Amino acid sequence: MDTVYDPKSFESDIYCQWESGGYFSPDFFPEGRPVFSMVIPPPNVTGKLHMGHALNHTIQDILARWKRLTGHRVLWIPGTDHAGIATQAVVEKQCVKDNTSRHALGRAAFVQRIWDWKAQYGSHIENQIRRLGDSVDWSRQRFTLDESLAKAVRHHFVELYNQGHIYRGWSITHWCIQCQSAISDIEVNHIDHAGSLWHLRYTLVSGTDAIVVATTRPETLLGDQAIAVHPKDNRYAQWIGSYVEVPLCGRTIPIVADDAVDPEFGTGAVKVTPAHDHTDYEIGQRHNLEPRVIMDENGCLSGDIPLRYHGLSREDARSKIINDLGDCLVQTTEHTVPQARCYRCDTVVEPRLSKQWFVAMKELVQPAIQAVHAGDVQFHPQRWESLYMNWMNTIRDWCISRQIWWGHRIPVWYDPEDPETPIVCVNDPEDPRLIQDPDVLDTWFSSAIWPFSTMGWPEKTTDFDQFYPTQALVTGYDIITFWVSRMMTMGIHQCKTPPFSTVIVHGLVRDITGKKMSKSLGNVIDPIEIMDTYGADALRFCLASHATVGGQDIRFSVEKVEACRNFANKLWNATRYLLQQPVNQVTNKQPLVHRDEDRWIISQWYTTLDAVNQGMEQNNVALVTETLWQFTWNNVCDWYIEMTKSRADDAAPVLGWVLSQLFIVLHPFMPFITERLWAELQAHGAQLSDKVIVAQWPMLDQSAINSELNNTIDSVVSIIRTVRSLRKQLQLKNKTQCPLYVSGEGGEMLTKYSLFFQELAGVSALHSGGCSGPHIPAVVSGYTLGIPITEATDITGHQKRLEQQANHTKQSLDQVNKKLNNPGFLNKAPERVVEDIRIKKEALQCDYDQLMVQMKALSHNV
Ligand SMILES: [Zn+2]
Structure with a gap:
């Protein structure tokens, strides 16, 4: 196994294995399993992955992978949007560079030029999506101008027209003289x-x-x-x-x-x-x-x-x-x-007054309003429901014709002899005299039917039968009106069922000061660059850690991604440590154990799993990342590995089992490193199935959760931490062992763990009860500790150091207070800065109080 965690060296490889292995397709799994389906909000074909996409896709992929691991046949459909005006504008600019124009080229040649452009650059955004790790089913990839989708659009238009929901009329519309x-x-x-x-x-x-x-x-x-x-x-x-x-x-x-x-x-x-x-x-x-x-x-x-x-x-x-x-x-x-x-x-x-095509919306939206009222479709967080309702309740007719060339051409023809009577039909009419309406449809007209046009509607396909309606739609709040409302309206109208049951609305990704990322401000952070430096897993974990249940906007900082990379590194090193021992006994079955520390880590694992399950059900992705971080970093890496270092081979089956279970649960968040480490375990003889992407989500074993044991070992850990820090303050050499007195309820229980205190805190002997002689005191987890003062203890030095520390802290505290009491500063400084200083002040005050308590106790005891 490589000594250094280098995500670049394996991420793309692993993606290829998943894709070529067919793991992203629901067809990989036996029929009869429950189904989970989603459609991607199709990015513009001209698009470039930005942080907003990265967040949106991370949340969706977490859902998709979690559902796959919990036994669902998952279908997540990818695709891109032809983005009428935006794409035409890009190619028109290119024409200007080549000294031509769309009018000079003519309609057919110009549209061909856009298709050529798409063939050359259209896969750019798809490849960026692969970089991020999206487990979408590429075999079902769609483009809003695909033949089958074009058919769906025409069918949809003709039906709405025949039902009287689409009309052509004079109307004042907003006309852009630039976009024409x-x-x-x-x-x-x-x-x-x-x-x-x-x-x-x-x-x-x-x-x-x-x-x-x-x-x-x-x-x-x-x-x-x-x-x-x-x-x-x-x-x-x-x-x-x-x-x-x-x-x-x-x-x-x-x-x-x-x-x-x-x-x-x-x-x-x-x-x-x-x-x-x-x-x-x-x-x-x-x-x-x-x-x-x-x-x-x-x-x-x-x-x-x-x-x-x-x-x-x-x-x-x-x-x-x-x-x-x-x-x-x-x-x-x-x-x-x-x-x-x-x-x-x-x-x-x-x-501008012009003749345009409209959808009469008032009547059409009623069932879509009703569906939300009845709770058939739920917004998370719920507050976005009111934006949706306001929009729907005051809806105006939707002008769907656009005077551009790139898009779904309106399926309407006119007889030159009778130009006022539209001939509306799905297939091109055979009569060569008929002239087609020159306009194309608003891009959102095709996006509105995306959840079912992608599944082959109006044909009665197996995919439509199995996967419509979808379960979740994940989106930013900025397109609730443009897109969510219209998908709801058209989905219910055409398919009699809302296109999804849950709308998960996330915030926007802003810069660290809370400003929107924009080219003109120069504060845009490119997700691709971040992935180049820190890996896709670190970016995903970082974004997920911000995806709170309240869906607030996110202040993105590179430091946080760096911390997440360090987290991945920790996982890497823990696995390397494990693999120094044989792991051929590692299976997905909980190992039999006899020691408290082993029982404790298993108990902690199930406590974690329980919290993760609840967090996922409640759509609280941020809380889940926090839980997994704590377990991995504190329980496994900082303590379990430390506690079992002296019997590493004996503990390997337990550590191996805990890590492999953790890989499964971490997989939706950090798919690449977990797949890689899973393969390392297999290569070293662990008996684990296939790939982690299709592993079985762990079953919760409530009976293995022992909260008493959790508390006891937590106390042991806290005491060891405190003794370590006291030893540091007393400048005790590593080899110097010292006795420790512990008093408090259940203190005698702790003597059972003397070995840990000895190995991890340099405690020569653990005594239950208070120390009667002069000692350095401390209070932790309800226990009173005492380290006896001996000739070796540099007590005056300790007092001096405490004093110096206290003075230093007091000075910093005074400085901070001065700032916070200065109205001039408070008025000018950004809110964020002031908030940071307030937090700093609290921390300093806390340190200072602690030091004072220690000094006081010391003076009594000497
Ligand atoms: Zn314009």
Whole structure:
């Protein structure tokens, strides 16, 4: 066995063994076992593994491996998303570099170019997933544009259309002039922007009176179709029904009364531009106003407008119109404008009237609301349920058409003779005269059916029969609205069952100060680099240790990964130590034992296993890592190995059994090192089955848990620790043995373990009862200890050292207190720093108190 733990030297090898051995497939296991299935949230095919993925995948893989070990046929389906707009943007950029464009190439050639791009780079993210150790079934890998998934998408569309849930209509949508596509409500960020409010005068046709309206977008006046006021606004009541002239156009438009107008805003009168504003569109619908389109898809003025404004960008049009308004511009005031920006390219989006395809959601979502109400689907933690419910209860129709080329093309055709009648069908129609709708579907339209399209739906496949619905969905909270809600809606609608019963929502991975990781802040930590340095197991264990049951955001630190690597190293060294002894008696059966320390480690093991089982059931991954860490580091490595060093060969079957059981339970968290060490045990003769990935999860043996023994040995351990530290303080040489007095209830019991005290704490003799002569005292686990003071004891030196230590601690404590009492510092320092100082203060105070107690006791006893 290699002396040094070097994860790089074996991780990829082990992954290959798992993959080629078929262990990731449910077909590896006999039918009749319970089933556990999940689908991966498909990363963008253009994606690169980031810390968020790493956390998400670690949690899923822990679940998958745990379920496999506990006897389930596990199916975890991997795949990638074609990510319409994002992928098209990547390839369009590449086109610009090559001095061409998608329009120059034409649709077919451009789409082919994206497929070529995918063939070359699409497997990048898949390989990164392999690095992390995902036990996904690659034989069932899917891509959202695969033929079978395309069929599912078409079938889904056609069904929804035939049932009346999909319609085509004019609508105001958010239009990104950069992405050249309509985008949905949730793809828009609303950001406040320091803008202006312009007050414009519209003269009444009859007479000389004028009405002043306030607007944040004067350039849209060319598309005005009315002035609106609130019906109860007395200032304007007498003018409702009158007509005014639109400045610069010479057109006349009516004054209408509508409840949507806020009398408090501006002058209480607003202009209505139905084709270029969401609210105005709705007002227009109520008052039969024809929408007048005055802007093209590039954000330039066009249509039936004065010639001098034709072709101007929206920005240029604004300055020219303000300039041209003359007396009609009454005043300009500063005003904060909520601006809608594209979440992908940050361009200000344009409300635009266009013909789009929609899913009518209100009726469709009802069963998905009901399923959560009834508890058929549960959110962990439960607080995310309210986000889901709010979204569903206020749902708007979903615009699903996108004016791009990369994606599922809408399965609708038109006869040029009758372009208003859509022909909707699953298969391409044979009539060559028919023209297909140029738009593609929103990427989320295919993601919404991912849990069943990946299983072959709408065909009645064996996979669908066996594995739908899935059991768990693991996701970040940022896509509950985009994705979880839509999968729920479509899953129940098409399959009559929710697509999963549990939604596990985890936090986001932030940097150590709590900031979001972003390129612009330069605080991004690349999981691949971390795995290169510390190994995949260390990264996984670290992320898992943060995956609390509350799903809080995570502050990621490299130091913590380093600590987890050290933990793996500890495991490696413990195994190396074991393998110096013969291990051919090691099996998966609990060995027969006669000694207390052996009974103790077995008892501790089952106590640990019990806690692990409960933690896993409660989805408390962080607690499980903590439990396993404590057992491995403290019980096994620090104490059991120490206690049995003098009879290592005799203890080998016990240590071997404990470690092999531990490997199984640690496997979901640290799959690579546990598989490797399992193989080492086998190579040295241990009788262990196949591979740890398919081992049997240990059975809990309650009868082997002996809490009395646990407590007793825990006390022995604590006393040894204390004696060691006292010896250090007294600067006793290693060879110098000293007697030890222990008093307290059950103290005589401890004499049974004299040998440990002798070997591990240099105790020459253990006496039950108090020490009557001068001694150094200490209290631990309810026992009072005494080390007699002899000529060899450097008592003055000890007192001096305690004093020095106390002074030193006092100084640090004063410094910390000074900081915490300084309001200037408290106001400026980041919360995190202040919190760290508070923790430091508590620790220092505790040390100081301890030292004072010792000094006081010493002065009494000498
Ligand atoms: Zn955009």
